Amino acid sequence: MKRDNIMKELYNWLKDMFIALLITIFITTFIFQNTQVKGDSMNPTLQDGNFVIVNKFIYNFFSPKKGDIISFKYSDNPPQYFIKRIIATEGDKIDIKNNKVYINDKEIEENYILEPMEELNIGDMEFPIIIPKDNYFVMGDNRNLSLDSRYKEVGLVHISKITGKAFFRIWPLNKIGFLK
Template sequence: MSKANTKEQEPKEQKSMAREILEMVFYLVIALLAALFIVNFVGQRTQVDGHSMDPTLADGQNLILDKVSYRFRDPERYDIIVFPFEENGKKEHFIKRIIGLPGETVQIIDGYVYINGEKLESDIYGAEVMKNPGRAAEPITLGDDEYFVLGDNRNNSRDGRYPEVGNIKRSDITGRAFLRIWPLNKFGLLKHQ
């Protein structure tokens, strides 16, 4: 009799083990789909490479991008954004600050930013006088979906002043820098406005 019970228990144990494996695969698939959703639509980790955003962001710092908010609102002046940049077949991401908004005319005169002919007095992020106005020496009128960007380290930044970067289309904005996660002593939300 005990032999019969053992034989009956084996198929139940096999069914139980198969069910556990299927459940584990199911949960792994759900976790993978959730991770893909978050990375593609909610947030993404990125690393600062270079000194163009000094002193706000330093080389090597890690950030989380907010990829959701621009689905519900327009980017604003002084938002720190990330966008793709390709040069010589090499793709990378740039991180810069929005200065000019759609429909505005941007010009750099005597090292200072002018929007629609008026000096941008509230530009506290780029306090240094720019030595190279680049293409912004002449007025640049932005299209309905274009933004003009500058790095905070104005004299050490390849940004909207350079033809290869140019104006940034809204559809090219990957996200808004939201949270600094590394180094830990600098952990916190980023100031935009």
């Protein structure tokens, strides 16, 4: 009798663990992704070693927009993800001149930038660029230390490469909260 109870308890425990595993796999595959920030390209918004939650399903319902912080697959190394901010969307004309960013001939105001972009860091893309359909121009908030759309190595980010919108920082605990 005791052996039957032990086997039943073990079966129930294994069944619960299996269901929890399936739910976890479903959530991390289709809904949310935990991503670690590597490098200083998003300072001051995000720092090296921060962990953020990426909403993987939002862009099934809404288009990415300017200002969104996104996670996307890096073309040269698909298992690697980059986290950058969308600066320009489909149809926008982006230009970088005099160390400033212009969208549709208007200088953009970016209160998340700590220091001006240095002349060396305007990239190797030819400006101005008109953003084609389903593509996005992304930049790190720390313009002087960011490999982003200014460089041919990254280039424009196609919607198919975007894995989601980074929206919540979970680490470090003293900086936990929604991203702006």
